[in-house]
Amino acid sequence: MEKQEIFSKKRVLNLSRLLPAAILVCLFLSAPQEGYAEEVPMPEAVQQNTVTVTGVVKDSNGEAIIGANVMVVGTTTGVITDLDGNFMVNVPVGGKLQFSFIGYKDQVIVVKKAGKLNVVLQEDTQMLGEVEVVAYGVQKKVSVTGAISSMKGEDLLKTPAGSVSNILSGQVTGISSVQYSGEPGADEADIYVRGIASWNDATPLVQVDGVEREMSQIDPNEIESITVLKDASATAVFGVRGANGVILITTKRGAQGKAKISFSTSAGLNVRTKTLEFANSYQYASYYNLLQTNDGGTAVFSDEQLAAFRDHTNPILYPDINWIDYCMNKAAFQSQHNVNITGGTENMRYFVSAGLFTQDGMFKQFAAERDFDFNYKRYNYRANLDFDVTKTTLLSVNIGGRVEVKRTPESGEDQNQLFRKLYWAVPFAGAGVIDGRRIVSNSDYLPFTGVDGLSSYYGKGFRMLTTNVLNVDLALNQKLDFITKGLSLKLKGAYNSTYSTTRLASSSMAYYVPVEQSDGTITYRKEGTDSQLSYSDSSFGKARNWYMELALNYNRKFGEHNVSGLLLYNQSKKYYTGGTYSYIPSGYVGLVGRITYDWKTRYMAEFNVGYNGSENFAPENRYGFFPAGSLGWIVSEESFFAPLKKVIGYLKLRASVGMVGNDTMSSNRFLYLPGSYGYGTGSSENIHGYYFGQNINSIKSGAYESTFSNPDAKWETAVKQNYGIDFNILKDRLSVSADYFIEKRKDILTSPDYLPGILGMTLPVVNVGETENKGFELQLKWNDKVGEDFRYWANFNLSFARNKIVYMNEVPNNESLYGRDRPSHQLPFDA
Numbered sequence: 001m002e003k004q005e006i007f008s009k010k011r012v013l014n015l016s017r018l019l020p021a022a023i024l025v026c027l028f029l030s031a032p033q034e035g036y037a038e039e040v041p042m043p044e045a046v047q048q049n050t051v052t053v054t055g056v057v058k059d060s061n062g063e064a065i066i067g068a069n070v071m072v073v074g075t076t077t078g079v080i081t082d083l084d085g086n087f088m089v090n091v092p093v094g095g096k097l098q099f100s101f102i103g104y105k106d107q108v109i110v111v112k113k114a115g116k117l118n119v120v121l122q123e124d125t126q127m128l129g130e131v132e133v134v135a136y137g138v139q140k141k142v143s144v145t146g147a148i149s150s151m152k153g154e155d156l157l158k159t160p161a162g163s164v165s166n167i168l169s170g171q172v173t174g175i176s177s178v179q180y181s182g183e184p185g186a187d188e189a190d191i192y193v194r195g196i197a198s199w200n201d202a203t204p205l206v207q208v209d210g211v212e213r214e215m216s217q218i219d220p221n222e223i224e225s226i227t228v229l230k231d232a233s234a235t236a237v238f239g240v241r242g243a244n245g246v247i248l249i250t251t252k253r254g255a256q257g258k259a260k261i262s263f264s265t266s267a268g269l270n271v272r273t274k275t276l277e278f279a280n281s282y283q284y285a286s287y288y289n290l291l292q293t294n295d296g297g298t299a300v301f302s303d304e305q306l307a308a309f310r311d312h313t314n315p316i317l318y319p320d321i322n323w324i325d326y327c328m329n330k331a332a333f334q335s336q337h338n339v340n341i342t343g344g345t346e347n348m349r350y351f352v353s354a355g356l357f358t359q360d361g362m363f364k365q366f367a368a369e370r371d372f373d374f375n376y377k378r379y380n381y382r383a384n385l386d387f388d389v390t391k392t393t394l395l396s397v398n399i400g401g402r403v404e405v406k407r408t409p410e411s412g413e414d415q416n417q418l419f420r421k422l423y424w425a426v427p428f429a430g431a432g433v434i435d436g437r438r439i440v441s442n443s444d445y446l447p448f449t450g451v452d453g454l455s456s457y458y459g460k461g462f463r464m465l466t467t468n469v470l471n472v473d474l475a476l477n478q479k480l481d482f483i484t485k486g487l488s489l490k491l492k493g494a495y496n497s498t499y500s501t502t503r504l505a506s507s508s509m510a511y512y513v514p515v516e517q518s519d520g521t522i523t524y525r526k527e528g529t530d531s532q533l534s535y536s537d538s539s540f541g542k543a544r545n546w547y548m549e550l551a552l553n554y555n556r557k558f559g560e561h562n563v564s565g566l567l568l569y570n571q572s573k574k575y576y577t578g579g580t581y582s583y584i585p586s587g588y589v590g591l592v593g594r595i596t597y598d599w600k601t602r603y604m605a606e607f608n609v610g611y612n613g614s615e616n617f618a619p620e621n622r623y624g625f626f627p628a629g630s631l632g633w634i635v636s637e638e639s640f641f642a643p644l645k646k647v648i649g650y651l652k653l654r655a656s657v658g659m660v661g662n663d664t665m666s667s668n669r670f671l672y673l674p675g676s677y678g679y680g681t682g683s684s685e686n687i688h689g690y691y692f693g694q695n696i697n698s699i700k701s702g703a704y705e706s707t708f709s710n711p712d713a714k715w716e717t718a719v720k721q722n723y724g725i726d727f728n729i730l731k732d733r734l735s736v737s738a739d740y741f742i743e744k745r746k747d748i749l750t751s752p753d754y755l756p757g758i759l760g761m762t763l764p765v766v767n768v769g770e771t772e773n774k775g776f777e778l779q780l781k782w783n784d785k786v787g788e789d790f791r792y793w794a795n796f797n798l799s800f801a802r803n804k805i806v807y808m809n810e811v812p813n814n815e816s817l818y819g820r821d822r823p824s825h826q827l828p829f830d831a
Contacts, residue, residue: 054088055117057081057099065121067636067645068101073108080646083639133227133250135237135608136210136551136568136592143562143598145606145632145654147231147722147739149173149779153223153252160268162334162359162376163188163216164223164249173739173777173797174230174245182270183415184332184359185376185406188216193230193245195801197745197773198716199808201664204228204245205238209398209473211494211547212572215249217402217469219355219380221264221338224252231722231741232658236628237568237592239610243662243718243745251400253384254342254349263339269331270359281320281428282309300447309428316514316522317445319431323422323453326432327364334359338380347388355380363409363457367436370507370533372462375407392481398473403466410461410506418456426450431514433458437524438511445516459509461533467500467541486556493548500541505533545574551592560600568592579667586669589613604632614663614715618672621714628658630722650728656721663715665749671713671765678706710764718745735781743773752809768809775801 057068064085071078072089073096081087091097091111100106104121131138132148149172159167165188169177177189196202206215227248229235235242279287285306289299308318340353361374382400389395411418430452431439438458441449473494480487508531512524551568573587590612598604606629613623635641636651665671680690680701690702724739748769751762778798785791 049093050090051093051111051114052088053091053097053111053114053117054086055119056085057087057101057119057121058085059104059121060123065101065104066639067642067649068099068121071098071100072096073098080642083642133225133248135229135234135246135248136549136566136594137553139564139596140601142601142634143596143604143632145604145630146229146234146656147174147654147724147741147777148227148229148234149175149777150225150227152225153220156220156223156226157264157266160266160334160336162336162357164218164220164226165189165191165216167220168226168228168247170797172226172228173737173779173799174228176799176801181415182272183408184334184361184374185378185404186415191247193228193247194741194743194775194799195773195803197718197743197771197803198244198662198748199769199771199805200716200749201662202244204247205241206247206249208249208471209251209494210248210492210549211471211473211496212545213471213496215247217378217380217404218249219336219338219353219357219378219382219402221340221355222251222353222380222382222400224250226250230739231630231656232628232660232718232720233606233608233630233656233722235660236608236626236658237594237610238660239590239612239626240614240624240661240663240715241588241612242610242626242660243716251382251384251398252340252342252351252353253386254344254351256344256346256349259341259343261339261341263337265335265337267333267335270334270362271331272328272362276324276423278322278324278423278427280309280322281318282306284427285309305446316431316434316439317442317516319428319439319441321427321430321432321453323425323427327422327453328362329364330362332360332362344386349386351382351384353380353382366433366458368459368509370461370505371407372409372457372460373407374409377405379403392479394477396473396475396477398471398475401468401470403468406465406467408463408465409457410463410504411457412460413456421451421456422453424451425453425455430454438509439524440511440513440527442513442515459507459530461504461506463538464503464505465500466503467498470497471495484554484556486554488553488555490549490551490553492551493546495546496544498541498543502538502540504536504538506536507531507533543574543576545572547572562596562598562601564594564596566592566594577669580669584669586615588615598632600637602634602637604634606630606632608658610660616663616665616669616671617714618711621672621712624661624715624717626659626661628656628660628720630654630656630658636727648727648729649732650726652726654722654724654726657719659717659719661715661717662745665765668765671709671749672711673709675708676706677703679703707762708764710766712767713749713765714747714767716745716748716767716769718743733782733784735783737777737779739777741773741775741777745769745771745773748808750809754809766809768807770806770808772804772806773801775799 057065059065065081066083066085068081068085069078070081070087070089072091077089079087079089089097093112095111096108097111098106098108099119099121101121104123107119107121109117109119130141132141132144132150134144134148151171155171156164156167161167165177166179168175168191169189174194175191176195177191179187179189181187191204192202193204205212207213208215208218229246229248235246238246285301289301293299305318308314309320312320336355336357338353338355340351342351344350357378357380359376363373365371365373380402385397387395408415409418426449428441428446429450430441432454438454440452443449471494473492475490475492478489480489508529510526510528510530512526514522515525516522547570549568549570551566554565556563569591571587571589573585575585576582577586590610593609594606596606608628610626611623632652632654634652636645636648641651690700692700721742722739724737726737728735747767748771749765749767750769751765780796781793783793
């Protein structure tokens with residue numbers, strides 16, 4: 001009889017179980033296991049009203065259940081069944097016995113007299129049906145043998161972040177993220193799975209509903225679950241794209257029943273997490289004088305000027321401003337709103353959602369009539385529909401997308417440069433905005449003024465970027481039980497489209513220079529002109545891609561044997577790729593295979609293989625075979641483990657090994673093509689002009705060899721090992737999962753830098769790089785209930801990865817300067 005290893009929640013009636021999560025490990029080592037091995041002595045008056053009950057606990061097929069819990073309700077008295085399912089316990093007359101075991105429904109029996117009980121536990125079908133999303137399908141959670149972490153969509157809503165990518169770190173083991181920007185609409189984080197094992201593209205593959213898509217701007221209210229595939233056994237099916245890990249996002253679907261309408265709203269503040277300390281005007285001028293005198297010169301700021309800076313006696317002529325604090329607010333408002341409806345009939349289910357997310361910027365408007373601040377609005381929509389065309393045919397339709405409107409100040413440069421200029425601004429360069437006028441310091445009163453913090457953007461207008469994203473999925477699932485039971489066919493197609501337009505609203509605004517009059521009053525000299533906003537379409541962007549797959553699935557049970565299989569063909573094409581050869585679409589094509597087997601859900605084995613190709617390499621190197629395998633053993637199901645169940649209610653061991661690949665190297669494509677030539681105009685040496693003759697200073701145009709190819713180039717390969725253990729202690733209240741992983745990656749594509757520049761060409765990339773990646777992950781989950789109405793839980797995650805560059809084809813140099821044997825990236829602990 002199949003044993004279900006998904007843990008059932010035990011009833012807890014003892015208030016002493018309310019233990020702080022901080023001492024869970026101590027409890028594991030030292031907590032007494034009372035009530036499981038021996039009965040608690042009772043007063044003699046009570047003992048006179050007790051009876052001895054014996055019996056046997058079996059499943060619905062008559063098989064004895066080893067290690068079932070037999071508890072006297074309301075006490076800590078209890079035993080576990082032996083190797084034959086037998087038990088014996090003293091029970092007060094009229095008391096209740098509770099029988100429980102993982103994967104079965106609890107059963108309570110009232111004891112009226114001594115005797116023997118024959119207890120039959122029924123399988124908990126809801127728990128048996130609990131599944132984990134894996135590549136191209138789902139598996140029973142208990143049978144998963146790879147390194148997989150997941151979180152539910154409802155947990156995403158507990159963190160009111162603008163981007164899903166900012167929520168995952170610390171929530172899911174193995175995930176680390178780095179957020180480089182707080183700009184509204186551009187604050188998504190860079191995500192890595194188990195560190196950075198390549199100095200080329202190390203970002204994981206992200207799929208939404210089985211199709212490669214960008215995830216950062218999805219409405220969290222639409223997400224059912226997020227699954228992270230980390231080891232080779234979980235990602236080998238992705239072949240040349242699986243080496244950096246895979247993130248799978250599954251959106252919500254409808255269920256049969258009455259329509260349920262849900263509305264949620266949240267509001268928050270974005271604050272500056274760290275304020276830099278800048279020198280004030282007095283410090284700046286003093287340090288500048290010191291710099292001059294130390295170099296043998298003379299001080300340029302007089303004592304009177306230094307005193308004016310220090311005492312702020314004339315803040316117009318001698319201002320002192322921290323431009324970050326002056327130009328920016330301390331916090332900015334953001335909000336998220338969503339309404340969705342779900343339900344369905346016998347033949348049709350639906351989930352429909354609409355959401356709005358807003359995020360304001362931190363720049364102050366001062367007296368400007370036009371709004372030039374950062375601002376972002378996102379409108380998300382989704383409709384997931386399922387139709388039962390026949391009893392064996394399911395048609396699924398997903399329509400989702402979003403409209404983004406993003407406003408940024410117009411500075412004539414990228415936003416990074418805008419903030420740099422705020423940092424570079426001189427504290428006495430201007431007095432800011434006074435009475436609606438921007439005041440810039442007068443160089444007649446100062447040795448130099450520098451540039452103020454408002455010069456790069458104030459009064460110059462704004463840019464408005466509008467982006468429209470559409471995602472459409474069509475999937476047909478057909479059961480083929482008429483051929484053989486458990487066989488099904490799935491045909492899926494997807495289309496993604498993105499279109500963006502940037503509208504520029506530009507203007508100019510005059511500034512004013514203070515002039516001191518003879519009577520000490522200050523007047524202002526106007527410089528520059530004021531102009532009305534002029535609108536123009538700055539740029540357009542577009543992206544389009546499609547995906548299709550055809551899969552055969554097989555899932556069947558033969559007695560105590562569970563077998564499943566997958567054979568899948570997929571193909572994709574992406575247009576408007578950007579970079580080199582942007583006019584040529586890029587594509588992937590491949591085959592996927594998977595076989596899983598388990599006996600009584602006790603011994604488990606899985607074999608995965610991906611066979612796919614990459615356009616970047618020559619035909620003889622284009623396709624690769626990427627195998628992986630994993631094993632699992634639920635030790636707690638063995639008969640010899642029964643005595644240990646008093647302490648460890650569940651124990652599972654996992655191991656996997658396999659090979660995966662990575663074919664990306666920035667925007668480089670078609671690495672095998674013959675070398676190309678260019679023609680220099682001869683206007684400068686930097687564009688390949690030539691000198692002919694003697695004593696001639698002019699450069700002549702000429703041809704040059706621009707690139708050189710490598711027909712032997714191929715993808716990176718990573719061999720990954722993973723060893724894991726899952727166990728449950730403290731009467732199933734504390735679940736622990738730990739993994740240790742090793743990855744060795746080779747053939748990393750890199751450009752040689754050891755040949756002289758006199759060759760006159762760009763050298764081709766070659767497969768020479770090697771890295772090593774090691775680390776561990778730990779996840780603890782505490783889940784308990786006090787009485788019937790109070791439940792509490794706590795989660796703790798710890799992830800650590802150290803990535804080392806073993807070889808990167810460096811120029812011979814001082815040993816201390818080598819990148820070899822030094823960490824390429826080291827991740828801190830995540831908790």
